[in-house]
Amino acid sequence: MGAAFRLNAIIVGMTQSRALPDLTGQTLGTVTLLQKIGEGSMGVVYRAFQNTLSRPVAVKVVFRNKLNKLFTPERFRQEAEVVANLLHSNIITIFEFGEQPDFMYFVMQLVDGISLSQWLKQKKKHPLPRKRLPSLDDMIHLADQVLEVLSFAHKEGVVHRDIKPENLLWIERNRKVMVADFGLAAVYHTIYDEEKAFILGSPLYVSPEQARGEAVDGRADLFSFGCVLLELTLGFLPVKVERPERIFQTRAKESPDMFTGMAHDHSPAVPRIWSEFIARSLQAKREQRFTGAEQMLAQLRNLAPGLRALEAAGALEPPVFPPPYNGPTLPGANFPGRPAGTVPPGQPKKPGETGPGPSTGPAFTGS
């Protein structure tokens, strides 16, 4: 964590984040918890062993005191039921739901992979000057699978509501992506309540309509997935780092500075068609996004051969991490240190533009 708050899964305001009890070694119903895998805003995920079927599983423990009061355990169970019936080879299967006095838990398929946030971190560890990002080919492959899943789930009437790198697990050996926590955010992710100054959710990936607390449809997932693709493409999400509630407010108001630019604005090495593809899913008004996951998938498949050919021909610069958050690029966006509408360092000037032009500043030396 490091910082005083964690941006991608956060509870602030009235709800205080406290250390969650360690349940390692405990047996819950048919499973014994062996080792903590990770921790989110609501609870802890463990590697576990299901004694009845002698198989490794994952168990997500959700503490009752972390639940939004609007959502009763009964509602939680109902939601789990819906998700358990969402059977797809790229969705983590839920095997069982159980309750204890202080917490509830799900037994689910154990994925032998890493989350996209861990994946990106690993990529960033590559030594300079080649700090490699995921290849376009990997991103296309990943996006194809995620959009298939979203298209399937949306048809079943289930919106994920919390698509973010932590909820997308990547299995490198077969380049498969598994989607976690489907629909669960509906139960515990209330977004921003100004009166109570209560935030629960993932401000970096939240869609404007979710930030306003409106009813959502599948296009909210497209927005969040657009954020993920933008982050994978650049190595960082081009938003100003500020207090999470500010990010919620910026999103809710559909402010033009929701992002400090699109992929191509920050890195000329990114093919423009890829940048535009992502940008369309990130439109503040959902009517201006793709009509649904199916349309976005069709467009991806249209673009894929051209993008892959560009990459295979070596036409693209190997992606290297630029310095993150290095300035605004949206017309009219005004941030300290850079005049409105100027291009960031390293970006060639277009005729008539008054931007600073190619960077003469120091090379990026770390993430």
Ligand SMILES: Nc1ncnc2c1ncn2[C@@H]1O[C@H](COP(=O)(O)OP(=O)(O)OP(=O)(O)O)[C@@H](O)[C@H]1O
């Ligand atoms: N079925 C699973 N198999 C393997 N690892 C998993 C599984 N489910 C979750 N994880 C890992 O456990 C970590 C914690 O997951 P968890 O859902 O509790 O938190 P989160 O996704 O970071 O945040 P949030 O609570 O907001 O959903 C994830 O980042 C993921 O890497």
Ligand SMILES: [Mg+2]
């Ligand atoms: Mg999760």
